[in-house]
Amino acid sequence: MMRRREFLETGTLAAIGAIVVGSTRILAATEPVHDLIVRSFLPENLETPIAWFDRLVIPNDVFFVRSHFGAPRLDAARTLRIEGMKPLDLSPSDLEAMPQTTVVAVLQCAGNGRSLIEPRVPGVQWGHGAMGQASWTGVRLKDLLERAGLPGDARHVQLEGADVPPKPSTPVFHRSIPIDRAVDPTTLVALKMNGERLSHAHGAPFRLVVPGWAGDHWMKWLRLIRPQAAEAAGFYMQTGYKLPKSPVEPGTAVKPEDMTTLTTFPVKSLIARPADGGTTHGGTQEIAGVAFSGFAPVAKVEVSTDGGTTWQSATLEGDPGTGRWQVFRYRFKAAPGRAQAMVRATDGKGNTQPERPSWNPSGYFWNAWHRVQWEVV
Amino acid sequence: MRSTAVALALVLVAACTPATVQHVPQTAPPAPRAVDTAFLKNDCVACHTADMVAQQRLTDKQWPKSVDKMRGWGAPTEDDEVQPLLASLARVASRDAGPYVPQTISAHEAAQLFTAEPDGKLAGGNATRGRDLYADRCAPCHADDARGGTMGVALAGRHVLDRAPDFARAIRSGRGRMPEYPDTTDAEIADMIAYVRSLPAR
Numbered sequence: 001m002m003r004r005r006e007f008l009e010t011g012t013l014a015a016i017g018a019i020v021v022g023s024t025r026i027l028a029a030t031e032p033v034h035d036l037i038v039r040s041f042l043p044e045n046l047e048t049p050i051a052w053f054d055r056l057v058i059p060n061d062v063f064f065v066r067s068h069f070g071a072p073r074l075d076a077a078r079t080l081r082i083e084g085m086k087p088l089d090l091s092p093s094d095l096e097a098m099p100q101t102t103v104v105a106v107l108q109c110a111g112n113g114r115s116l117i118e119p120r121v122p123g124v125q126w127g128h129g130a131m132g133q134a135s136w137t138g139v140r141l142k143d144l145l146e147r148a149g150l151p152g153d154a155r156h157v158q159l160e161g162a163d164v165p166p167k168p169s170t171p172v173f174h175r176s177i178p179i180d181r182a183v184d185p186t187t188l189v190a191l192k193m194n195g196e197r198l199s200h201a202h203g204a205p206f207r208l209v210v211p212g213w214a215g216d217h218w219m220k221w222l223r224l225i226r227p228q229a230a231e232a233a234g235f236y237m238q239t240g241y242k243l244p245k246s247p248v249e250p251g252t253a254v255k256p257e258d259m260t261t262l263t264t265f266p267v268k269s270l271i272a273r274p275a276d277g278g279t280t281h282g283g284t285q286e287i288a289g290v291a292f293s294g295f296a297p298v299a300k301v302e303v304s305t306d307g308g309t310t311w312q313s314a315t316l317e318g319d320p321g322t323g324r325w326q327v328f329r330y331r332f333k334a335a336p337g338r339a340q341a342m343v344r345a346t347d348g349k350g351n352t353q354p355e356r357p358s359w360n361p362s363g364y365f366w367n368a369w370h371r372v373q374w375e376v377v
Numbered sequence: 378m379r380s381t382a383v384a385l386a387l388v389l390v391a392a393c394t395p396a397t398v399q400h401v402p403q404t405a406p407p408a409p410r411a412v413d414t415a416f417l418k419n420d421c422v423a424c425h426t427a428d429m430v431a432q433q434r435l436t437d438k439q440w441p442k443s444v445d446k447m448r449g450w451g452a453p454t455e456d457d458e459v460q461p462l463l464a465s466l467a468r469v470a471s472r473d474a475g476p477y478v479p480q481t482i483s484a485h486e487a488a489q490l491f492t493a494e495p496d497g498k499l500a501g502g503n504a505t506r507g508r509d510l511y512a513d514r515c516a517p518c519h520a521d522d523a524r525g526g527t528m529g530v531a532l533a534g535r536h537v538l539d540r541a542p543d544f545a546r547a548i549r550s551g552r553g554r555m556p557e558y559p560d561t562t563d564a565e566i567a568d569m570i571a572y573v574r575s576l577p578a579r
Contacts (some may be wrong), residue, residue: 034484040429046487047479061484071536072578074493115432120472122443125432164578166424166530167451168520200491 034062039124043067044201048129054272054288056318056327057104058132060194065201066109066130068173072162072221080189080206083226085149092205095139095191102137103186105211105323106292107218108265110241113357113366119251121363128270128370133290133325136209138190142183145227154227157182159208162221171235175217177210179227181263186211186323189222212294212323213263214364216241237261243360250359267293267353268367269301269328269345276372285334285376287314287341292325296348303330304342308355308369311344334376342371416465420454421447423530423553432477433470440466453528453554493539498563499570500541507572510565515573518555523576528554534578544570 032051039045046065052058080095082088109130114123124130145157159175181187188209191198198204203220210217216236231237242259244252269291274280291301297320302311314328328343346352357368414427421430435443440463448454454462468474512521518529525531530553537544545566551557 035481036484036487038428038480038482039432041426041490043425044490046482049481061488065487071491073534073536073574074539119436120434120439122433122435122439124429125434125477162534162578164524164531164534165450167525168531169449169451170424171450199488201488 032062034059036062036064037127037129039126043070045124046201047126048132050128050270051272051275053128053131053270053290054327056325057134057194060134060196060199060202063107063132063134063193063202064109064130066124066215067163067220069163069165069170071200072164074200074204075162076205078162078205078221078223080222081224081226082144082148083224084145085151086147088144088148090144092191095189095206098139098143100137101140101185101188102135103188103209103211104133104135104319104321105186105209106131106133106265106294106325107209107215108132110214110216110262110265110364111362114363116366116368117357117359117363119359121361123363130215133292134194136188136190137192137195138188138206138209140185141187141189141208141225142185144189144225145182150227153229155179156228156231158224158226158228158232159217159219159222160224160226161203161219162223173236174232174234175219176228176232176237177213177217178231181210181213182227189225211321212265214241214265214294217263240362241364242362243364247358248360252359252361254361262364264294265323266365266367267291267295267298267345267347267351269343269353270370271341271343271372274339274341274372274374276374278374280334280339280374280376282336282376283333284331285339287328287330287332287343289328289343289370290325291316291328291343291345292323293345293347293349293351294323295351297321297324298326299346299348299350301326301328301343301345303328305332305334305340307340308342314343336376338373339376340371340373342369344369414469416462419554420452420458420462421553423453423555424451428480430466430470432479434472434474434477435466435470436472437463437467440470451525451527491536494542496541496567496570499545499567502564502567502569502571504568504571504575507568507570510569511572514558515569523573524579532573533576538570538574541566541570 032049035049037047037049039047044065044067048058048062048064052062079089079091111123112126112130113128115125115127156176156178165172189206190209193202198207206222208219208222241262243262244254245258245260248254269289271287271289273288287303291298301314303314304311312330314330316326316328318326320326344353353367353369355369357366414431417427417430444459444462518526519532520526523533548561548566549557549559
C-alpha cells in the first residue's frame, strides 16, 4: 500500500499514467495522477486521492463520486418536477433560460473519514477523499419554489432523485430539507460544475447544491422537488444520516430518539503535502492543504511540527466563505531525518477541530487534527 | 485492466532516464491481498459489488446486524444460510482481517462507468416480442414491472439499460444467484432490452 502511495505521488509517473490511459490532458510535473480510489464499483463510490487537496478547485474528472444505488439510466432530457400551487415541469434548457447563480462550495460526504473511526462502523470505508471544492452554477431553489407557487404551510422540501433502489424492499434514497434552508440564496439547482455541464457521475442534468451542508442533501439526478408541511418519512430521514444529539462514548448504542438529522459539516483541515509516509528533500518544507467549515469562514489555521507542543499560523489563500475552502501553507526548515506536521483550523464562530474524532454510530463528520509523518533526505 | 496499466507504467518507468525519475520504487507495488469473496455471490453481489463487503472491518457483534439489515432490504439469504455467511464474513472482513487495499482506476476508466455503450449487435429490438420473452424468462424473478422481486434486482430505469453489452453478459454469464443462459441469442436480448427500456422506473 505504501509503495503504491509513493508511486502515485511521483509527478513523472503521473504523466506516464496519463499516457497509458490515453488521456490528452497535459500534466504539470507536480500534478497528482488522475486516478480515483475505488470504494465500490456498484454502487459507484470513488474517492479523490489526498494529494489533490492543495488547490482551490478539484478538477471534475478526479472529483469524488458517491451513489447509494448506482446511477440511473442516462436521460439528458429529464425534466424536473417542482410541485406547488402552479406545478412546473422544467427541462434543462428551461432552467438555463432563468437567472443563473454561481457559488464556490465544498461538497463533502457525511461519511468522509469513516475508515479512521475507532471502533470501526459499517458503511463505505472512505479515507480522506470523499470531498472536493468546485464552482456550481444553476438556478436558486428559492426562485423555482416561488415560480411554482410555494404553499403557505410548506415547512420542508422533499427531494427525490432518479436513481432506483435495487429491490422493491430497499428504501428509496431521498432527502427533506427545512424551508428556511431551501430558500437560502446559496441553495441552487445546479446544471454546471466548474463551468462544464454536470456529468452523469455528478447527477446530470440537475443536482441540488447546499453549501455548508453534508453531501447527502446535494441530491443528484434530481427529478422531484415537493414542498410539504412535514418532514418526509422513510429510512434515509428517520434512520440514516443521524448523529447523537450529544457526544457519546465510542462504541455506544444510541437510541433513535437521542439522534438528530445531520446537516452542517464541522470545521476541518487536511494536509495534502507532504504525503504521509513520503519523502522530501532537506531544507525548506512546505505544508499545504485545505481548511473549511460549514458554519463560518475559516478564521485561522495552525500547524505544529513538534507533535503539538507549539503551533504556528499558516497563511491562507482564496476567498473566505462559509462552506468554502481555502488553501493553507506553512513553511519551515528541516534537516534530514523524520519530520511530522499536524494541522488544526478554527472558524469565525470559534469552532475548532478536536484532537480526537467525535465517535458516532455511523462514523460521520471525522474532523480530528490531521497528522502526517515523512522522511527528509 | 488496472493491473495491466500499472504493469505498463512500470515498464515505461524503467525506460525513462534516471534524471527525470524521482522516488520511483525499485520493485512493483505488492498485489492487493487476495480475498476470497466468491461466497458473496449468492447473497450480496446482485445489488453491490464484493468490494463493498471486503472493505468492512466489523466485529462478530456488528456483522449479524448488517446481515439483518441487508436481508430486510432484499438480500435473498435464507434463515439457514445466515450462519455460514457470517462465518465467511468473519474470515475476510472481521475487525482483525488486516489492511484493506482498495483498487484504483484512472479518471478515464471512472468516466467510462457512467457512459452508454453502443448497442451494436443488440440494436433494433422489438419491444412487443420482447414483452413475451420478458414475461416468460425474466418476470418470475425481476417482476412484471421490472422493478425487482424477491430474487431479481430492479432493471427499469437503471444504468445497465444504457449498456446493452453488460445486460447481455448478465444474461449469458449469470450474476449473483441468477443462472447463466448462454444460449440466448442477440436478437432475443435486443428484444428484451427494448421492452425493459419501455418500462417506467417508478
